[in-house]
Amino acid sequence: MKKLLYILIVLMSTNVFAQKLVSDNPLLNDAFKLAIQTVDINTRRGILAAGGDYGGEWTRDIAINSWNAASLLRPKVAEKSLWSVTIHRDTIGHQFWDKIIWAIAAYNYYLVNGDKLFLANAYTCSANTMKQLEQTTFDEKYGLFMGGSVFNDGIAAYPEPIYEPGNFSGSVLDHKNSFKIKCLSTNCVYRGAYLALAQMSRILKMDKEVSATYQGKADNIKLNILKYLYNSDKNTFGYLIDQNGKAQQYQEGLGISFAVIFGVIDGEKANQLISKTVVSKFGITSITPDFPRYSKEMPGRHNNIIWPMVNGFYAKAAIISGSYPSFTHELFGLTHLALDADKGDYDFREIYNPMTGKPDGGYQAWGAEHPNYHWESCKLQTWSATAYISMVLNGLFGMNFTEKSLSFNPFLPKEIGSVDLKDLVYRDSNLNISIKGNGNTITSFKLDGKTQTKYWIASTLMGKHTISIEVQ
Numbered sequence: 001m002k003k004l005l006y007i008l009i010v011l012m013s014t015n016v017f018a019q020k021l022v023s024d025n026p027l028l029n030d031a032f033k034l035a036i037q038t039v040d041i042n043t044r045r046g047i048l049a050a051g052g053d054y055g056g057e058w059t060r061d062i063a064i065n066s067w068n069a070a071s072l073l074r075p076k077v078a079e080k081s082l083w084s085v086t087i088h089r090d091t092i093g094h095q096f097w098d099k100i101i102w103a104i105a106a107y108n109y110y111l112v113n114g115d116k117l118f119l120a121n122a123y124t125c126s127a128n129t130m131k132q133l134e135q136t137t138f139d140e141k142y143g144l145f146m147g148g149s150v151f152n153d154g155i156a157a158y159p160e161p162i163y164e165p166g167n168f169s170g171s172v173l174d175h176k177n178s179f180k181i182k183c184l185s186t187n188c189v190y191r192g193a194y195l196a197l198a199q200m201s202r203i204l205k206m207d208k209e210v211s212a213t214y215q216g217k218a219d220n221i222k223l224n225i226l227k228y229l230y231n232s233d234k235n236t237f238g239y240l241i242d243q244n245g246k247a248q249q250y251q252e253g254l255g256i257s258f259a260v261i262f263g264v265i266d267g268e269k270a271n272q273l274i275s276k277t278v279v280s281k282f283g284i285t286s287i288t289p290d291f292p293r294y295s296k297e298m299p300g301r302h303n304n305i306i307w308p309m310v311n312g313f314y315a316k317a318a319i320i321s322g323s324y325p326s327f328t329h330e331l332f333g334l335t336h337l338a339l340d341a342d343k344g345d346y347d348f349r350e351i352y353n354p355m356t357g358k359p360d361g362g363y364q365a366w367g368a369e370h371p372n373y374h375w376e377s378c379k380l381q382t383w384s385a386t387a388y389i390s391m392v393l394n395g396l397f398g399m400n401f402t403e404k405s406l407s408f409n410p411f412l413p414k415e416i417g418s419v420d421l422k423d424l425v426y427r428d429s430n431l432n433i434s435i436k437g438n439g440n441t442i443t444s445f446k447l448d449g450k451t452q453t454k455y456w457i458a459s460t461l462m463g464k465h466t467i468s469i470e471v472q
Helices: 002-013 026-041 059-073 075-084 101-113 116-136 176-180 184-203 208-229 253-261 267-275 308-321 324-339 382-396
Strands: 020-023 399-401 405-408 418-426 429-437 442-447 456-458 463-471
Touching: 020 026, 026 059, 026 324, 026 382, 059 075, 059 101, 059 382, 075 101, 101 116, 101 184, 101 399, 116 184, 184 208, 184 253, 253 267, 253 308, 267 308, 267 324, 308 324, 308 382, 324 382, 382 399
Parallel strands: 429 463
Antiparallel strands: 020 418, 399 405, 405 456, 418 429, 442 463
């Protein structure tokens, strides 16, 4: 009865302007449709909630969901949601260590929608927040920012001595050692935010020195990440520097992904990094291997376990670095996690067990007073759905937004021979886009039936248009 009610709610919530994807792979069609429906059903009073069991108060969730999908597919929802997690549109709110990811999402919103007024206000909000964070969380000794890793507000994401044995609180902020650590993902995000601020100030025609200052800070963050967290001999990144100055050598899926996305590492080294990353049968796990207090039988909630949001960014890094087998593994891994009857069963869940693929919230903190402190994997998780949408839009279709254009660099694996996306609204245009073939080399690009030598459309394009692409 509950499942029938849920299906009816989803059908009723399906937006009349929902984009339609049709391919020769039925699973892809179902998963994309489900992802769009998940976004719509989690839109409450115009704000995008984190999931079916959560509200819309988390800055990181709203930023990531806007960046992944909503700014393009639901721009009004994205705009309202982004402002909802600020303090009077003056500074960014919520948990301190990773909230600057909002600046990246805000810049992306401008690239997609071209709203200069939004950009001006977003720049002020982002710049004010960055100034505050530089004064309170920047470690001058390392030239890196302190605090937890991106999205990891649970202590299960941290090894000893950051985790304090006997401290049964699941919140990372209740473990005092967490305030002094320097994490890979967080500092990559700061680099991305500085790059966004540099571009925002340039577009707003501020003094060139302003943009140059932000660019210089982005470059310095990159240098210090490479200095303290990168092993050039092994071409790997460590997870974090703990409060004692020791680099903890765990693989952080989100950190590695952001290192590629924000250009901390690029070229052949980026390709090798992504290609050689340790992944599970169903996709990359958040942090691997298991910390000593966890195991395959008792996986840590934020440790060696699958968070599809992480998989979405890893898939994006795979596309950027040209590691197409890695992308394909993540795309179909998440497809099965969402759809298979013994896994999500047509639900983008919050967390999955990497061994079985079943929804599994993992273990947080426990001890004599809290034995077997096991969490649920929440239903209808928005950033799991938007991760999938990003895999399709940024991966299969290869969409890339700039100030003045939307370009395409698609990739179709052997499992997909054709894919059509209908009624995609981009600024003042309505696009029907079709791709045929297998591979990542464009052999034909046509706009309204006319062959084009450049694989992009101008942001000023108006009205209804058809884009036909062939790849091999």
